[in-house]
Amino acid sequence: MSSATVINDQAQEYKKQAAEFAADMVQEGMIVGLGTGTTAVFLVQALGRRHREGLRFLGIPTSVATEKLALSLGIPLTSFAQHESVDLAIDGADEVERGTLNLIKGLGGALLREKIVAAASKKFIIVADESKLVDHLGEHTLVPVEATPFGWESTERHLGALGARVSPRRTPTGQFFVSDGGNLILDCNFGTISDPPAIEDAIRRVVGVVDSGLFTGLAAEAVICGPKGLAHLTVTGGASNV
Numbered sequence: 001m002s003s004a005t006v007i008n009d010q011a012q013e014y015k016k017q018a019a020e021f022a023a024d025m026v027q028e029g030m031i032v033g034l035g036t037g038t039t040a041v042f043l044v045q046a047l048g049r050r051h052r053e054g055l056r057f058l059g060i061p062t063s064v065a066t067e068k069l070a071l072s073l074g075i076p077l078t079s080f081a082q083h084e085s086v087d088l089a090i091d092g093a094d095e096v097e098r099g100t101l102n103l104i105k106g107l108g109g110a111l112l113r114e115k116i117v118a119a120a121s122k123k124f125i126i127v128a129d130e131s132k133l134v135d136h137l138g139e140h141t142l143v144p145v146e147a148t149p150f151g152w153e154s155t156e157r158h159l160g161a162l163g164a165r166v167s168p169r170r171t172p173t174g175q176f177f178v179s180d181g182g183n184l185i186l187d188c189n190f191g192t193i194s195d196p197p198a199i200e201d202a203i204r205r206v207v208g209v210v211d212s213g214l215f216t217g218l219a220a221e222a223v224i225c226g227p228k229g230l231a232h233l234t235v236t237g238g239a240s241n242v
């Protein structure tokens with residue numbers, strides 16, 4: 001087995017442990033935001049088990065993929081037509097900034113639904129392996145920006161004027177990647193971001209932008225797993241091993 005495979009297996013195990021810890025935070029009767037991505041898959045699987053064991057809750061999925069997985073596991077789903085808020089949303093992230101818990105999300109293209117669910121949640125918790133923790137957002141990850149297909153070239157130029165190097169996301173076969181909402185994703189390289197709320201606001205003001213994968217001021221807690229085990233981080237800068 002190669003060392004890359006071993007590291008990848010470890011990362012999967014860390015994701016699983018963080019996701020399963022957070023799944024235990026779901027309580028009877030809750031409306032639960034179900035995240036998207038490889039970490040969120042472990043979350044939804046754990047919630048499927050809890051549902052089979054008798055816990056009653058309703059999920060609001062953040063992507064078509066999560067919706068399909070949840071339904072295959074028998075998790076009952078609902079929507080914002082029936083419920084105006086979510087009690088607890090749990091999701092993965094691509095980068096988590098130490099201290100602020102500001103985030104970059106959307107490498108899987110699910111950022112818009114994820115942000116709608118996070119913004120409607122009484123509590124939003126991130127689950128991730130330790131490789132996602134950074135001192136400053138943008139250290140490793142581009143900022144995905146969801147934009148309308150019409151006029152995306154103009155939107156791209158305006159994002160470039162904010163200081164980003166912008167490239168439309170493509171599939172492995174060279175087609176434009178299309179989000180669940182039918183939009184394009186423009187991946188923006190801002191380098192290391194010193195003021196994430198200011199960049200988030202500036203991106204949102206560009207006409208043609210639907211929203212970005214910068215999530216500032218939304219996550220209250222993060223459950224992070226690494227070689228030393230699980231850590232529970234809060235936005236106030238608190239950290240405790242669990």
Ligand SMILES: O=C[C@H](O)[C@H](O)[C@H](O)COP(=O)(O)O
Pocket residue numbers: 035036037038039040091092093094105106107108109110111114
């Ligand atoms: O669009 C995708 C989502 O924002 C994911 O939550 C994020 O990319 C993290 O995914 P993963 O758990 O697979 O690293």
